[in-house]
Amino acid sequence: MIAELGHFALVLTLMVALAQSIVPMVGAARGDLRMMAMAGPAASAQFALVLVAFGALTYSYVVSDFSVYNVVSNSNSLQPMLYKVSGVWGNHEGSILLWVLILALYGVLVAMFGGNLPPTLKARVLAVQGIIAVGFSAFLLLTSNPFERVFPVPVDGNDLNPLLQDPGLAFHPPMLYAGYVGLSTAFSFAVAALIEGKVDAAWARWVRPWTLVAWIFLTAGIVLGSWWAYYELGWGGFWFWDPVENASFMPWLVATALLHSAIVVEKRDTLKSWTILLAIIGFSLSLIGTFLVRSGVLTSVHAFATDPQRGLFILLLLVVAIGGSLALFAWRAPAMKGGGLFQPISREGGLVLNNLLLSTAAVTVLLGTLYPLFLDVLELGKVSVGAPFFNATFVPLMFPLIVVAGFGPMLAWKRGDLAGALQRLKVAALATLAIVGVAAWLSWGLKAVGVAGIALAAWLACATLAEFANRINLGRGSLFNSLRRARGLPRSSWGMTVTHFGLAVIIAGITGASLWRTEAIQEMKIGESVDVAGYNYTLDKVENLRGPNYFVERGTFTVRHDGKVYTVMEPEKRKYFVQQRETTEAAIYTTFMKDLYVVLGDGKDGAWVTRIYHNPLVPWMWMGALIMVLGGALSLSDRRLRVGAPKRHAAPAMAQLAGAE
Amino acid sequence: MTFRHFLYLLPLLVFLGISIYFAIGLGKDPREIPSALIDKPVPQFELPLLVEDLPGLATADFGGEVAMVNVFASWCIPCRIEHPVITRLADEGILPVYGLNWKDEKEDARAWLNELGNSYTRIGWDLSGRVGIDWGVYGVPETYIVGKQGRIRYKHVGPISREALNETILPIIRELQAE
Numbered sequence: 001m002i003a004e005l006g007h008f009a010l011v012l013t014l015m016v017a018l019a020q021s022i023v024p025m026v027g028a029a030r031g032d033l034r035m036m037a038m039a040g041p042a043a044s045a046q047f048a049l050v051l052v053a054f055g056a057l058t059y060s061y062v063v064s065d066f067s068v069y070n071v072v073s074n075s076n077s078l079q080p081m082l083y084k085v086s087g088v089w090g091n092h093e094g095s096i097l098l099w100v101l102i103l104a105l106y107g108v109l110v111a112m113f114g115g116n117l118p119p120t121l122k123a124r125v126l127a128v129q130g131i132i133a134v135g136f137s138a139f140l141l142l143t144s145n146p147f148e149r150v151f152p153v154p155v156d157g158n159d160l161n162p163l164l165q166d167p168g169l170a171f172h173p174p175m176l177y178a179g180y181v182g183l184s185t186a187f188s189f190a191v192a193a194l195i196e197g198k199v200d201a202a203w204a205r206w207v208r209p210w211t212l213v214a215w216i217f218l219t220a221g222i223v224l225g226s227w228w229a230y231y232e233l234g235w236g237g238f239w240f241w242d243p244v245e246n247a248s249f250m251p252w253l254v255a256t257a258l259l260h261s262a263i264v265v266e267k268r269d270t271l272k273s274w275t276i277l278l279a280i281i282g283f284s285l286s287l288i289g290t291f292l293v294r295s296g297v298l299t300s301v302h303a304f305a306t307d308p309q310r311g312l313f314i315l316l317l318l319v320v321a322i323g324g325s326l327a328l329f330a331w332r333a334p335a336m337k338g339g340g341l342f343q344p345i346s347r348e349g350g351l352v353l354n355n356l357l358l359s360t361a362a363v364t365v366l367l368g369t370l371y372p373l374f375l376d377v378l379e380l381g382k383v384s385v386g387a388p389f390f391n392a393t394f395v396p397l398m399f400p401l402i403v404v405a406g407f408g409p410m411l412a413w414k415r416g417d418l419a420g421a422l423q424r425l426k427v428a429a430l431a432t433l434a435i436v437g438v439a440a441w442l443s444w445g446l447k448a449v450g451v452a453g454i455a456l457a458a459w460l461a462c463a464t465l466a467e468f469a470n471r472i473n474l475g476r477g478s479l480f481n482s483l484r485r486a487r488g489l490p491r492s493s494w495g496m497t498v499t500h501f502g503l504a505v506i507i508a509g510i511t512g513a514s515l516w517r518t519e520a521i522q523e524m525k526i527g528e529s530v531d532v533a534g535y536n537y538t539l540d541k542v543e544n545l546r547g548p549n550y551f552v553e554r555g556t557f558t559v560r561h562d563g564k565v566y567t568v569m570e571p572e573k574r575k576y577f578v579q580q581r582e583t584t585e586a587a588i589y590t591t592f593m594k595d596l597y598v599v600l601g602d603g604k605d606g607a608w609v610t611r612i613y614h615n616p617l618v619p620w621m622w623m624g625a626l627i628m629v630l631g632g633a634l635s636l637s638d639r640r641l642r643v644g645a646p647k648r649h650a651a652p653a654m655a656q657l658a659g660a661e
Numbered sequence: 662m663t664f665r666h667f668l669y670l671l672p673l674l675v676f677l678g679i680s681i682y683f684a685i686g687l688g689k690d691p692r693e694i695p696s697a698l699i700d701k702p703v704p705q706f707e708l709p710l711l712v713e714d715l716p717g718l719a720t721a722d723f724g725g726e727v728a729m730v731n732v733f734a735s736w737c738i739p740c741r742i743e744h745p746v747i748t749r750l751a752d753e754g755i756l757p758v759y760g761l762n763w764k765d766e767k768e769d770a771r772a773w774l775n776e777l778g779n780s781y782t783r784i785g786w787d788l789s790g791r792v793g794i795d796w797g798v799y800g801v802p803e804t805y806i807v808g809k810q811g812r813i814r815y816k817h818v819g820p821i822s823r824e825a826l827n828e829t830i831l832p833i834i835r836e837l838q839a840e
Contacts (some may be wrong), residue, residue, distance in 0.1 A: 073738045150741070154775070158738045277672060284676070291683065312686045319680055326673035332668050370679070378683045578736055 006056025007147040012138040013049040013100070013334040018129030020107075024123035028195075036123035043107035046133060050104045054088075057146050061088050066157055069150040072096060076159040076578055078549040086170035092310075093146035099290075100136050102181040103129065109183060109209075117206060117254075124192035125185075135317045143310045159549065159578035168228040176248055177223030179284040179294030182214025183251055186258065186281035190276045193326050194332040199272040204265035207279065209398055209636055211262065214282075215255045216632040223625035231270060232601045234584035236613040238513060238621065241390045246369040248287025249361040250362050254282040257358040260331055260351050260463050268340040268348055268413060271334040274355070280329060285362070290319055292369070299524030346416040350408030357401040364393045368653050402456045402507065405500055406449055410470070424470055428462035435462075446516045454509030461504035468497045495635025503642055505620050512594075512617025519614075525609045533614035535596060537562040537569075542600070542608060549559040550574040555600040555608065559589070590619050662809035702812050708785025710771055711762050717761055718785025724811035727837045729804060731781070732761045732793065734737075735773035737801040743820035744777050748789055750826065751780035756834055760784035763793050806830070808837050 020042035027035025057070070061084050074091045075084055082092075089098040107129045114122045138144070164170075189207045225245065230238040234644045239245065258278040264271045280378070291314045293423040342348040368389050406428070410421035435458035440451050469475065469491070472485040518533040529538035538558045545552040553573045559566045569587035589596040595618045601609030707719035722728075722787070731747050733740040751758035760781035762770045767786065787793050796805065806815040815826065815833050 069738075152739070156743065273669070281672070315683050315687060320685070322676055323680070324671065326676055330670040334666055370799065371683070373684055373686050375680050388706050401801075608730075636676065 002056050002059050003065065003147040003149065007055065007145065007225075009049045009052040009135060010141055010147075011051065013104075013132065014141060015132050015456070016046045016049060017133035017137055019544070020046060021127050021134055022130075023127075024130075025127035025377045028120040028123040028127070031120075031520045031617050033054075033119060038477060039123045040111040040124035041161075042130065043104070043111040046130075047101075047104040047108045049087045050097075050101045054101045057097060058085060058088050060147075064157065066155070067149050067151070067153040068146075069148045070146045070203040072150055072154050072157045074158065074160050076157040076549060077289040078577070079160060079165070080548050082167065082170060083160050083165045086164070089173050089177075090160050090164045091142045094138055095177070096136065097146055097172065098145055099138065099177055099181060100133065103133055103136065103184060105134070106185050106210075114206075121189075121192055121196060121203075121206075123517070124195055124568060125188045128188035128559065129184065131515075132188070132321065135321065139310075139313050139317065139374050143313050157327055157578075159576060162574070162576040162581045162583050163549070165549075165583075166228060166232055168224055169231070170222045173223060174230060175217050175224055179214050179216075179218030179221050180251060181247075182210065182217055183255060183279075183283040183286050185210035186255075187325070190279035194325075195333060199265065199276060201266045201338055203270055204262045204275065208259070208273075211258050211279075211282075212632055212636045213256055215252070215259060216629055218252045218255060218627060219632065220629050223251060223366055223622065223629075226372075227456050227622060230618070231586050231588055232583065234586050236517065236586075236597050236611075236615055237521065238618070241368070241387050243369050244293055246365050247285075247292055250285040250365050250369075251289065253358050253365070254278055254285055255360040256284055256357045257362075260354050260358075264348055264351050268342065269343070270340050270348070271352070273329075276333060276336075277329060278355075278359075280322070280325045281362075284325075284660045285366075286316075287314075287321060289315050291315065294523060297653050312601075340414065342413070345411065345413040345418050347408065347411045347413045350404055350411055351417065353404050354401065354408065357397055357404075361394055361397045361401075363549050364397065365390070368393070375440060388425070399456065401504075401535045402460050405503070406455075409464075409496065409500075422642070425463055425466055428466035429460070431462040432458045436441075438474055439485060443516060450511050450515035453515065454508060457504045457508035457511065460507065461501055464497055464500040464504065491638040492635045494503065495629070495631045495633075495638070498634055499628050499631030502624045502629075502631055504626030505627060507624075509617045509622075509624055511618030513615055513621060517613060522610060524610045527608045530610075530612065532612045534561065535566065535614065537598065537610075537612055538609065539610065542603065549572065549578070550576040553600065553603070555598075555610070557587070557598055557610075559596060567596070569596065569598045571598045592619065593617065595619060626635045669751070686775050695730065700812055700814065701815065702810075703807055706785075706790075706792045706795055707729055708761070708792055710777065711760075711767065711784040712785035714760060715779075715781065716783050718761060718783045718801050720811075722783060727756050727809060728759045728802070728807045729756055729834075730796075731758060731800050731805045731808065732763050732796070732798050732805075734763045734765045735769040736765065739820040740802045741777065741804055743822070746821050746823055746826055748778050748780045751782070755831075756838070757782045760795070761784050761798075763798060764788065764790045768820045775792055804830075806833060806837065809840060 019040060024036050024039035025040070027033070027038070060071050061075055062081070064071065064077045064084070069090060070093050071087075071114065073092070075087045081088070083442075088094045100328060109125060110122070110125060110129065114125070117125070173649075186207050189203070189210070192204055222245075225248065226238045226541055229240065230236070256274065258363045261271050261275045261278055265275050293310070336383075340348075371430070405420055406425070407418075409423055411417070432455060436451060436455045439454040442447075443450055443454075471489065472482045474482045520530060520532045524530065524539045526539055526541060529536055531537075540556045540558055542553060542555045547553055551574065553575075555571050557569045557571070559569060567589050569589055571587040572585040574583050574585060575581070584599055584601075587598045593616060595613075595615040597613040597615055599611040599613075601611060603609075703720050705720050705722045708717045710717035716722075718730075729750075731838065733744070747758060758781055760783070763785055765786075765788065767788075781825065785792065786803070790798075796813075800818075802820050804811055804817040804821055808814040814837055816832070
């Protein structure tokens, strides 16, 4: 009964979304305020309905209603409650339902916080969101109904994929989806602007917070996924360049570019078509990512039928959404005139370079991801593109990007003074050299390339701090004065400083994790010990225990450093009852500078394969990511974004509207 | 059309190019696992029986007539979905349908068959999954068709729907039986 209720709510969602996409759009074209005003309530109704559907599915999971096919396939009565709930989105149908729910949530938020938007723009934005909702709710109803029943009712369920039974991964999809779908708002704004034929500073100011929200969630989601891979897959790696990861990384790169180019539109009224294009591409890449992951063109999830119908439907959605918006772009964008001119060496110049590098990076990742598909289609054989390709193409692009990220904020708008900027960055350059010296000394004997990574991180951190010091006049005048200036700085400016600094910390972390790692794989008997990077690990015992829905083999290692007991680590190997799959739970001991990482492998005749890693600077990746997310949140709290555009922008906007039509 | 206009059109063209690849990529079965065993003789194996009154399964049981091997397990939900299709096919007597019970406890598998019905002519019990590996089983359910010469001629991955049965599998069976 509850499941049917959810199904019915989903049907109503489709109807409401249809109305939301047509009526306000027509109203905006006709100048009919009443028709336009329908957008807001429709968005609220749509959200309420999806919430009912989502609630119904969640309820079915919570009470373990095994007459629902989706529940029986992905849940089990023994499963802890957390994973019963996260099982809702741990499968194809449920995850698309979550997608639609988040989309509807963004719709409501636009309706709520879009009070200062011009009515036609607001109506069109919500109508475009409505169109996306139509596509996805139809997708759910026609090919991926989460409420399908199964008869006869099975006694117990198939269990959630054990790899997904993990607190980190329970919250990874909602975060990531909040990011993916958040980009739909920027997309809707871009399409609405193309229909209206005008883009101005005010538009950029409205788009920015939505992009920022999406970016924050994307960042958090990607890092959560990476963190999960790090501790759960048991190889000490954190990024594997597989299609699913790339699918989330490409939108992130484009969203980052968009955040920067929107600043140029806002401050200098130029780079408009480019910014629009980025907004379209950002969401397009989210959609393509969904397509790649869900259609099984690239990866196949064996345990479950991939349905060619589904792939075809998403492809159709792609062609309509991306093809349609890009066609609109080709038609309308040439009419948009750029505003301010600028010299190559200027803040704009720096941001353009940032955009070029970031989008090239995104294209590189896209190529690497699709290359196997291209070859397969051309019957040239099956290949996989791995880390070497990305290390050779993507990483070199990041070097100039980070160097420019240090300079850029020092340059003035329109015409920058490179010599002056260099002068002000002298201290930063010296500090960088000092740090590099220390790093080289500390890492003597390890891979020398790592020092280049540390140099990059140190440069970005020092230049960012120098720019901040310069901005608050530190060292010129009293300290009190500087503190007052710091307090008075706009939050967005704080946001930039904090985010760039966070990036520097991440780069240092990635460098340490990928280049300076020490690993040792060996067979160990009880009582044996091994030395890894100055730490001595002794295998004390291995016990067999039982968890709620799995068996555990737990090893106990005593770690000694300089002859004293340093810590005790307990890695586990779990075997889940239902799917008979094994997962490894690495034991990780984290300090400020490093992780100790121990994995218990297969045991035979009283000896166990153990993998022990010494991972310097890994904690910095997670810290850096946290700092970046914090920086994004700071920037989001900027007063300007909440209050909206000042009046003075109204005049040029009107002039442009007149010019375009 | 000016060069400027062409530049604005470029993103659309690139996307359309990519989507053509997507469309063709979809047409190819993404999970078409190039089974190295297609057209090879059935591997050498001998499996014990699962149910008391039905014989087990071994290499010697193949050859002479076209037969189907359905790999299933009680813990596999898609198997539950395809089971009525398999049962009906077996009941129609078009060809012998053998079961290969994969990585399953005996009691669970028997209970499963008691509940859902059992029309297999033979069932081999592969607790360790070793024989499954020889057959090239990646997961359950999978279904193989073995020709008159005792060679594996076709492999279906995932549950068999009625459409797949009528449109793909039955024609193949008829073709092989006519050979």
